[in-house]
Amino acid sequence: MSSIIRGDDNFDSTPPSYGRVFRNSGNITTTSTSLVDLTGASITLTTGANPVAYGTTQTTYNNSAGALIIYNIDIDGALQHGAGGQVQKATSVAEQTNISFSGMSAALSAGSHTIKVRWFVNAGTGTILATADNSHLFYAYEVK
Amino acid sequence: MIVTHEIMIDCNSITDEACSDLCLSALGQSTDFNLKAELPTDTLHGSVSIIHNDLPLPHVVIVEVYEADEAPTDLRQSTLARPAVMPTEQDLINKLETLA
Numbered sequence A: 001m002s003s004i005i006r007g008d009d010n011f012d013s014t015p016p017s018y019g020r021v022f023r024n025s026g027n028i029t030t031t032s033t034s035l036v037d038l039t040g041a042s043i044t045l046t047t048g049a050n051p052v053a054y055g056t057t058q059t060t061y062n063n064s065a066g067a068l069i070i071y072n073i074d075i076d077g078a079l080q081h082g083a084g085g086q087v088q089k090a091t092s093v094a095e096q097t098n099i100s101f102s103g104m105s106a107a108l109s110a111g112s113h114t115i116k117v118r119w120f121v122n123a124g125t126g127t128i129l130a131t132a133d134n135s136h137l138f139y140a141y142e143v144k
Numbered sequence B: 001m002i003v004t005h006e007i008m009i010d011c012n013s014i015t016d017e018a019c020s021d022l023c024l025s026a027l028g029q030s031t032d033f034n035l036k037a038e039l040p041t042d043t044l045h046g047s048v049s050i051i052h053n054d055l056p057l058p059h060v061v062i063v064e065v066y067e068a069d070e071a072p073t074d075l076r077q078s079t080l081a082r083p084a085v086m087p088t089e090q091d092l093i094n095k096l097e098t099l100a
Helices: B016-027 B089-097
Strands: A018-023 A027-030 A036-047 A052-057 A059-062 A068-075 A086-089 A101-104 A111-121 A126-128 A136-142 B002-007 B046-052 B059-065
Touching: A018 A036, A027 A036, A027 A111, A027 B016, A036 A052, A036 A136, A036 B046, A036 B059, A052 A068, A052 A111, A059 A068, A111 A126, B002 B089, B016 B046, B016 B059, B016 B089, B059 B089
Parallel strands: none
Antiparallel strands: A018 A136, A027 A126, A027 B046, A036 A111, A052 A101, A052 A136, A059 A126, A068 A086, A068 A111, B002 B059, B046 B059
């Protein structure tokens, strides 16, 4: 018989919570110059008092040369990448760019949490590709 | 005010930005009801976000109209302004339906 030796009798043996949003059809656009939800890119997890790791893989562009697209991750209303976020600048019109990023929160309280991608442009129309060739992925999981 | 409306649009023959611009035109895009910034310092009255689903799925159009004025910030050069004439939700839906 095998045995496991550990120092904490309250060891949490439940598997970590996780979620994944995968989109391979229906590109998404926005003209918003203030943060708005990236529609559909939202995950609700019930966690212990643990951090959450997340990431998004995405190909994006803006049809206005020199314009920006800014992305952020929102956990229960708290932005994870500063008041602005991760910035993509269109050096030319509709230049497709990989603006994938990842991160990890501080430890959250035990309970239900909503993690979502938010974005905005400073001009023009921002597009995220969601095609069979250029899919969009957002994931989050409890770290324990 | 945020209005989410599903509408059948076939935009396979145009770009997604052109499709977005068609929605803007239908909604009455103008300097008095500006939903898209040409320059970062523009004054805006709202925005349009769209999931461009292929038929037979509908496009999902989310129209936000600002209800309060907001001055530019360190992060946003645009001015957000409540339109002089605030549309109703039904106004916006009726205008989008002209695209179906």
